[in-house]
Amino acid sequence: MNKKRIIFHIDVNSAFLSWTAAYRLQQGEILDLRTIPAVVGGNPLERHGIVLAKSIPAKKYKIETGEPLFSAVQKCPELTIVKPQYDLYIKCSNAMVEVLKEYTPKVQRFSVDECFLEFTGMENVYGDYIQLAKDIKERIKKELGFTVNIGISSNKLLAKVASDFTKPDMVHTLFKEEIKYKMWPLPVGDLFMVGRKTVSKLNKLNIRTIGDLANFDLSVLKAVLKSHGVLIWNYANGVEDSEVRCGNFINMKGLGNSTTISFDVEDIRTAHMILLSLCETVGMRLRDSENLCSLVSVVIKNSDFLMYRRQRKIYYATDSTKEISKIACELFDEIWKGEALRLIGVSVSELCTNEMYQISIFEEENIEKERALDSTIDKIRRKYGSKAILRGSFLHSGINPINGGISEENYPIMSSIL
DNA sequence: TCTGGGGTCCTAGGACCC
DNA sequence: TCTGGGGTCCTAGGACCC
Known part of the structure; x- marks a missing residue:
């Protein structure tokens, strides 16, 4: 007989907006962004003009996540637009996960603002799960300054659907017998x-x-x-039985980095430079995860918004920035038809652990030197920031040498809490 | 559409092998 | 070439999620 499972799904209400709002209140601002029509959005002049998150009052104007800021402003002319603070969001997300782990070791990070928790077999520890959910939600609100919805059920799917019921700051259940009417x-x-x-x-x-x-x-x-x-x-029909999986890089299938460039890319030299900057991040993250990749893929989007990609399987798994970017540039040259581009991306997949580094017989012997170089650069960047060391080709190029890299901005007041 | 960036999984078609 | 069928690997593209 199967034991009845108890799963929570935690969902931060309007995550990016709430996190920026909470940060601003800590900075001494009086106005709470969550109480007015407000969105987090990028800069349209840099062609990053979409809504990333919206307040509940903004939602009343039918503003939707992912829509252009331009159209959001048409719906609500007095809309407040704030810039995203990605570093802050990572900190808030990590802080929440730390709190959640105090309640159960089985915490699965589903995205930056969503987690699954499993309490199956913990009846002796927690009697009333609804009360437990309320306690967790209140604690996050009090200690971290933002609200969450919690959905409770016997599987991940139903728990997730439940957390999406009325918002914000609510606990909902959706057990099998409630499916029909809820x-x-x-x-x-x-x-x-x-x-x-x-x-x-x-x-x-x-x-x-x-x-x-x-x-x-x-x-x-x-x-x-x-x-x-x-x-x-x-x-x-409420049928779903996947495990709540904990652990950081477990089951990671691949990773990538792409960017919409603020101008149209029309020459191969600029394109290759952008590819290299994307590969710096991809390589570093790959090495951090202690994986090697066997597939490199390049994606481009032209000014007509048509996207296409090209991938290549490699027969010597690698984590070298130089190797990945060499392949990426070759792939780019194979697909690019010469038209103006607005987005370029690189991703790697078919990962395997780096425990046994298999050196290709075709590779030159200085491969160990390359690995040592990558690892040294990683250390310097981790210690002194992503811009502490950069390739000469980027000097005076006007191109950011690291795309999607770690920014050095910090949030001193926030850090006392997080 | 003044339209981001990070992922996962599935399918179709072609090449190749027996 | 008027040439079968099954299996596997690879690439491209599309759908979905947050």
């Missing part, structure tokens, strides 16, 4: 893994609510949506 009336697009494209396909089958999907003929769904159809049909 989940089935919701629009089908509210279901995890049912995005825009799938909604329109489902609508053509006259499926509008999660309940419609749950009670639909599975064989028809399978014919139209293949395995994805089976997956969402199971989800609509």
